[in-house]
Amino acid sequence: GVIRDRAGSAQPFFLAVGFWRPHLPFVAPKKYWDLHDPAALPSAEPPAPPRDAPAIALHESREIRGYGGVPKDRPFTETEARHYRHGYHASISFLDAQLGLILDALEQSGQADKTIVVFTSDHGFHTGEHALWGKTSNFELDARVPLIIADPRQPAGHGKKTRALAELVDLYPTLAGLAGVAQGLPGNLEGASLAPVLADPAASVKDAAHTWHQHPFYGPASAWQAWGCSMRTQRWRYTEWRSIQSREVIARELYDHDSDPLETVNLASQPAHAARVSELAGKLAIQFPR
Numbered sequence: 135g136v137i138r139d140r141a142g143s144a145q146p147f148f149l150a151v152g153f154w155r156p157h158l159p160f161v162a163p164k165k166y167w168d169l170h171d172p173a174a175l176p177s178a179e180p181p182a183p184p185r186d187a188p189a190i191a192l193h194e195s196r197e198i199r200g201y202g203g204v205p206k207d208r209p210f211t212e213t214e215a216r217h218y219r220h221g222y223h224a225s226i227s228f229l230d231a232q233l234g235l236i237l238d239a240l241e242q243s244g245q246a247d248k249t250i251v252v253f254t255s256d257h258g259f260h261t262g263e264h265a266l267w268g269k270t271s272n273f274e275l276d277a278r279v280p281l282i283i284a285d286p287r288q289p290a291g292h293g294k295k296t297r298a299l300a301e302l303v304d305l306y307p308t309l310a311g312l313a314g315v316a317q318g319l320p321g322n323l324e325g326a327s328l329a330p331v332l333a334d335p336a337a338s339v340k341d342a343a344h345t346w347h348q349h350p351f352y353g354p355a356s357a358w359q360a361w362g363c364s365m366r367t368q369r370w371r372y373t374e375w376r377s378i379q380s381r382e383v384i385a386r387e388l389y390d391h392d393s394d395p396l397e398t399v400n401l402a403s404q405p406a407h408a409a410r411v412s413e414l415a416g417k418l419a420i421q422f423p424r
Contacts, residue, residue, distance in 0.1 A: 136149065137149070137236065137243050137245070138239050138242055138243050139243075140243045141242070141243045141245070142244065143245075146313070151236060153232060153233075155225040155226070155228050155229045156226045156229055156259070157225075158197060158198055158201065158268070159201050160218065160221025160222055160224065161225070162224040162225045162228035163228065166225070166227040166228040166231070167220065167221070167224040169224070169227050170220055170223045170227070173216075175216060175220060175223060177212075177215075177216075177262070178219075178260075178261060178262030180263060180264060180396050180398050181262060181263070181264075181265065183264050184387075184389070184397055184398050184399060184400050185398065185399045185400065186399065186400040186402075186403060187387060188384075188385035188387065188400075190349050190360060190362070190375050190384070191271065191272065191362070191373070191387060192265070193268075193270055193271060193349075193350065193351065195260075195266055195268055196352055197267070197268040197269070197270070198218065198268055199267075209265075210267075215261075218262075218267070219261045219262065222259070222261050233253070237251070246286070249286070250283070250284065250286075250312055250313070251283075251284045252281075252283050252284075252305065253280060253281070253282040254279055254280060254281045254302065255279040256302070257276055257277075257279060258274075258275045258276045258278050259275065259276065260273070260275050260276060263275055264397075270347065270351035271362075272345055272347070272362045272371075274366070274371060274391075274395075274397055277345040277366065278366075279302070281300055283328065283332060285312055285332055288332045288333055290333060290334065290335075291332045291334075291335050295335065296331050296336070296337075297338075297368065298328070298335070298338045298339065299340050299341065299343045299366065299367070299368065300328055300339075300340075300343065301325065301340075301344065303323075303324045304325040304327070304339075306319075307319060307323055308325070308327045310327075311329050312329060326339045326340055327339065341367060341368075342365045342366060342367050342421075343365070343366045344363075344364065344418075344422070345362075345363075345364045345365075346361055346362060346422060348360070348361055348362070349362055349375065358378050359377070359378060360375045360376055360377050360378055360384060361375070361378060362374070362375050362376075363375075363376060363418060363421075363422040365414065365417065365418050365421065367414075368391075369390065369391055369392050370389065370410070370414060371387070371388070371391065371397065372387070372388050372411070372415070373386065373387040373388075374386055374415065374422075376424060381424050383415075383424075386402035386403070386411060386415075387400045387402050388400060388401040388402040388407055388410065388411055388414070389401065
C-alpha cells in the first residue's frame with residue numbers, strides 16, 4: 135500500500151525494507167520448500183576448513199546449534215546437513231517472492247522509471263562450507279554480500295556484472311549522489327560513491343574492501359580474545375587476528391582468489407608469499423591501525 139500510494143506523486147520518497155529471511159531459523163511456507171529437491175541440492179564445497187588455517191579463524195557454529203532439535207555436540211549427519219540446506223534455499227525463495235511483490239507494486243505505482251532500487255544484505259552465510267554453519271568469520275562466504283543497484287537513468291549498467299570492489303559504507307554516498315542530495319555530506323564519511331561503476335561497469339573506485347569482527351563473536355566483551363581484521367583486493371584476501379590484550383598479531387591468513395576462490399589453503403606462512411604478506415599487512419594497517 136505504501137508504494138502504490140505514491141502513484142502520481144511528485145514527492146520524493148525513501149523506503150528501507152528489511153526481511154528476516156533467509157536468517158535463521160529456516161522457516162518458510164511449504165510451497166517454497168517444494169520448489170527444491172533436497173537430494174538435488176549440491177553438497178557444501180569445500181566441506182573442510184582451509185589447510186593451515188588458524189583455529190581462531192573458525193567457530194563452533196553456535197547460532198544454528200542454539201535452535202531446538204539441532205545437535206549440540208557432534209557434526210551434522212549428511213541427512214541433517216541436507217535438510218538445513220534445503221531450509222536455507224526455501225527461505226531464499228520465500229524472500230525472492232516478497233521482493234517480487236515490492237517490485238510489482240513499484241511498477242503499478244508508475245514510479246519504477248524514476249526510482250533507484252538497491253538489493254543487499256548485511257553478511258553472507260556458511261551452510262557447511264569450511265565445516266561452518268552461520269556467519270561470524272572473515273572468510274569470503276561471510277564477508278561478501280549480494281549488491282544490486284538499479285538506476286533507471288543508467289542503462290549502460292543494466293543487467294551487467296562488475297568486478298569493482300565495494301563496501302556497504304559506500305551505499306550512503308552513492309545514494310546521496312544519485313538522488314542529488316550529496317551537498318553538505320559529512321566530511322568523515324568512509325565510503326566512496328559507486329556512481330562511476332553504474333555508469334561504466336568496468337570502472338573501479340577502490341582497491342580493497344575491509345571486514346572485521348571480534349572472536350569469539352558471541353558472549354560479553356570481557357570474553358573477547360582478538361579482532362579479526364581482513365581486506366579483500368581483486369586477487370587476495372588477507373586477514374590478521376590481533377590480540378585484544380596485547381594488540382599483537384597472533385595469526386594470519388592469505389588466500390589467492392585467482393587460483394583458490396574457495397579459500398582452501400592458507401598461504402600466509404609459506405616463505406614464497408612473505409613479501410605479499412608484508413605488503414598487504416602494510417595496507418591493512420592504514421585501515422586498521424594497531
